[in-house]
Amino acid sequence: xxxxxxxxxxxxxxxxxxxxxxxxxxxxxxxxxxxxxxxxxxxxxxxxxxxxxxxxxxxxxxxxxxxxxxxxxxxxxxxxxxxxxxxxxxxxxxxxxxxxxxxxxxxxxxxxxxxxxxxxxxxxxxxxxxxxxxxxxxxxxxxxxxxxxxxxxxxxxxxxxxxxxxxxxxxxxxxxxxxxxxxxxxxxxxxxxxxxxxxxxxxxxxxxxxxxxxxxxxxxxxxxxxxxxxxxxxxxxxxxxxxxxxxxxxxxxxx
Numbered sequence: 001x002x003x004x005x006x007x008x009x010x011x012x013x014x015x016x017x018x019x020x021x022x023x024x025x026x027x028x029x030x031x032x033x034x035x036x037x038x039x040x041x042x043x044x045x046x047x048x049x050x051x052x053x054x055x056x057x058x059x060x061x062x063x064x065x066x067x068x069x070x071x072x073x074x075x076x077x078x079x080x081x082x083x084x085x086x087x088x089x090x091x092x093x094x095x096x097x098x099x100x101x102x103x104x105x106x107x108x109x110x111x112x113x114x115x116x117x118x119x120x121x122x123x124x125x126x127x128x129x130x131x132x133x134x135x136x137x138x139x140x141x142x143x144x145x146x147x148x149x150x151x152x153x154x155x156x157x158x159x160x161x162x163x164x165x166x167x168x169x170x171x172x173x174x175x176x177x178x179x180x181x182x183x184x185x186x187x188x189x190x191x192x193x194x195x196x197x198x199x200x201x202x203x204x205x206x207x208x209x210x211x212x213x214x215x216x217x218x219x220x221x222x223x224x225x226x227x228x229x230x231x232x233x234x235x236x237x238x239x240x241x242x243x244x245x246x247x248x249x250x251x252x253x254x255x
Contacts, residue, residue, distance in 0.1 A: 018121055020052040022241040024129065024209025025233035027095065028071060029061035036074065038238035038253055043077040046240065046253075050086055056209045056231060057093025057114070057129030062172060064164040065157050066102035075106050082108025091116070094131045094210065095172075097148060098157070117201055121246045126203040130210030130230070133189035133197065187211065198226050205248075207231065207241065214239060214250055 026039050047053050060071070082088050088109045092099060104111055115128035135141060146152055156164060188211050197206065198221055206228045214232030218225065229248060232239040238253035 018244065019050045020054065020120060020243040021047055021050045022054045022056060022127075022207055022231060022243070023234075023239075024056035024231040025058045025093070025212060026055075026238075027058055027061040027234060028074060032061075032235070035234045035238070036071075038234065038255075040073060040077050042238060042240065042253060043081050047081055047086060048084060052087040052089065053081065054118075054127060054207075055088070055090045055109070056127060056207065057091045057131075058095045058209065059090065059093070060096040060099075062168055063096035063098050064161070064168045065098050066100045068161055068165070070103075070106075075103070078107035078109055091127065091129050093129045094144065098153065115197065115201070117203060120243055123205065124201070124203045126197060126201050126206040128197070128206070128208045130189065130208030133193045133208065134187065134210070135190040135193045137187065188213065194228060195221055205229070209233070216248075216250065 023042075026035060028036050028039065059074075078088060088107070089112050090099065090104075090109045091112050091114045099111065101111075103109070112127070114132070115126055117124050117126055119125070131140070131144060147156075156167075159167075189208075194206070198204070204224065204226050206226070208228070209231040211230060212233040212235075213230050215230050217228040217230070219228070220226070229241060229250070231241055232250075232252075237255070240251055240253070242249045242251055
């Protein structure tokens with residue numbers, strides 16, 4: 001069974017059918033207050049008018065465990081959103097893959113596997129963060145395999161918080177250096193990996209983030225039309241994808 005919007009709370013009128021929002025790569029960080037302001041405004045306005053919100057990874061720039069100092073304003077705003085009946089879902093990204101059950105308990109968000117199929121308007125839609133599709137970067141894929149393993153995560157979370165924070169900061173610096181010296185094409189999705197994902201899931205539409213290259217890509221796969229929608233990052237400007245009435249629209253938030 002695929003996840004979908006929850007019913008409106010008792011005593012409230014039903015929301016318009018199937019108004020879903022998708023965001024990715026918000027990268028919330030204490031050093032970027034403007035992104036946080038935009039995201040909080042988004043949760044209190046656009047998201048409140050939706051049936052469902054899907055966060056496709058990297059909500060936070062860094063997450064070293066649910067026991068770390070948390071971003072209380074964001075957690076509170078998400079809890080308010082889900083408390084109003086907006087079903088909210090979260091996928092792990094490459095920055096915040098250690099988000100766990102405590103975060104979900106605090107916010108009311110539901111953690112989904114990556115990738116996952118959801119049904120919108122009777123159509124199977126593939127949701128993923130997108131980093132697993134970047135197979136032209138084998139060094140990153142090897143690291144991804146290591147840190148996504150349950151045994152590695154248990155060992156890491158057993159470390160003192162100060163040690164985890166230091167290691168995460170060093171890893172982030174290393175990631176920036178790796179990105180800076182890599183060819184731009186390596187950091188994008190691999191077309192064969194995309195095709196394989198479509199074939200394996202039998203979906204005809206895919207939504208992902210990670211690459212920070214917002215666009216809508218239409219193609220033919222074995223004679224059938226497929227579409228890949230890429231969400232933008234929030235480093236400079238907030239944006240989201242709106243699904244309503246069978247249509248998809250990438251939107252940019254006003255400053």
